[in-house]
Amino acid sequence: EQSLLKGGKVSVRRLLLRPTLLEFCRTHLIFTAAGALFTVLTGLVTTVFHLSETIMKAAPPDWSNASKTSLGTLPVLLPLLLCLAAYLPAGRLVRLRNGWARPEVPDALVLLLAPAAAFWVLVGLGALIPHGYGLTIAAALLNSPAYGLFTLYMVTTGWGITAPPWAGYVGALVSGLLPPLLYLIGSYLPIRALDEVEENVEI
Numbered sequence: 001e002q003s004l005l006k007g008g009k010v011s012v013r014r015l016l017l018r019p020t021l022l023e024f025c026r027t028h029l030i031f032t033a034a035g036a037l038f039t040v041l042t043g044l045v046t047t048v049f050h051l052s053e054t055i056m057k058a059a060p061p062d063w064s065n066a067s068k069t070s071l072g073t074l075p076v077l078l079p080l081l082l083c084l085a086a087y088l089p090a091g092r093l094v095r096l097r098n099g100w101a102r103p104e105v106p107d108a109l110v111l112l113l114a115p116a117a118a119f120w121v122l123v124g125l126g127a128l129i130p131h132g133y134g135l136t137i138a139a140a141l142l143n144s145p146a147y148g149l150f151t152l153y154m155v156t157t158g159w160g161i162t163a164p165p166w167a168g169y170v171g172a173l174v175s176g177l178l179p180p181l182l183y184l185i186g187s188y189l190p191i192r193a194l195d196e197v198e199e200n201v202e203i
Contacts, residue, residue, distance in 0.1 A: 020107050021114060023094045024183055027087070028115065031179075035083035035144040039076055046075045077149060084145040087179050091186025095194070102188050102195075112184055116176035119143050123172045139172075146175040 046052050052072035059068045095102075103111060119139055126136030140147045150171045 018107055018110055019098070020100070020103055020111050020187070023098070024091075024111055024115065024180060027090050027094065027183065028179055031083045031086060031090070032142060032144045035080050035148065036141065038079035038083070039144070039148065042079050043076050051075050080145050080149040084149065084178065084182070087145075087182035088186040088189075091183040092189045092191065093186075095187045096191050099194060100187075103184065108184055111187075112177070112180045115180045119147070119176040120172065123147075123169075123176075127169075143175060143179065146178040147172065150175045 052075065055074060056068045056072040059071050063071075094100075119142065122135050122139035122142070126132040126134070126139060129135065140151055
């Protein structure tokens with residue numbers, strides 16, 4: 001029984017210390033910090049130079065106030081969008097730098113679900129625990145490119161008020177999956193030198 005327990009601990013440790021997952025976590029922390037920093041700087045520049053008001057005035061007159069407000073947040077949304085899109089080439093670059101083959105199914109599942117599950121747990125606890133707003137904020141900060149983008153959209157357009165409550169949880173579900181999913185897709189992008197070696201090994 002003790003050996004089984006010990007074996008279970010080793011399995012969990014090996015599961016969470018897979019090189020692909022560790023590399024993703026490092027990349028994710030860098031992009032999260034960069035996204036938050038550039039969003040704050042963009043917000044300051046936008047406020048000082050009144051960029052949002054200028055963009056909103058340029059919108060067609062028949063647009064609704066919500067549409068104009070959403071358009072006015074474009075300067076702040078851009079850093080988050082760019083950071084989120086950067087996961088795709090990051091997955092390929094990490095694989096190229098380390099000379100890895102494409103992730104096998106177990107590695108791919110761990111890479112996709114482990115970070116998303118950690119994010120979902122924080123969001124779920126923030127919703128279930130009384131006064132758990134701190135956990136929700138922590139989840140947003142730890143997944144700034146995706147959930148920060150979603151939260152900012154909800155706040156600026158009023159969608160979080162008019163939409164049913166379950167829509168926010170669907171958004172959180174998708175937000176948790178987006179960074180590891182884009183990174184995983186990037187790791188499957190073709191790299192001729194590595195792919196040729198992988199094909200030769202299979203033969």
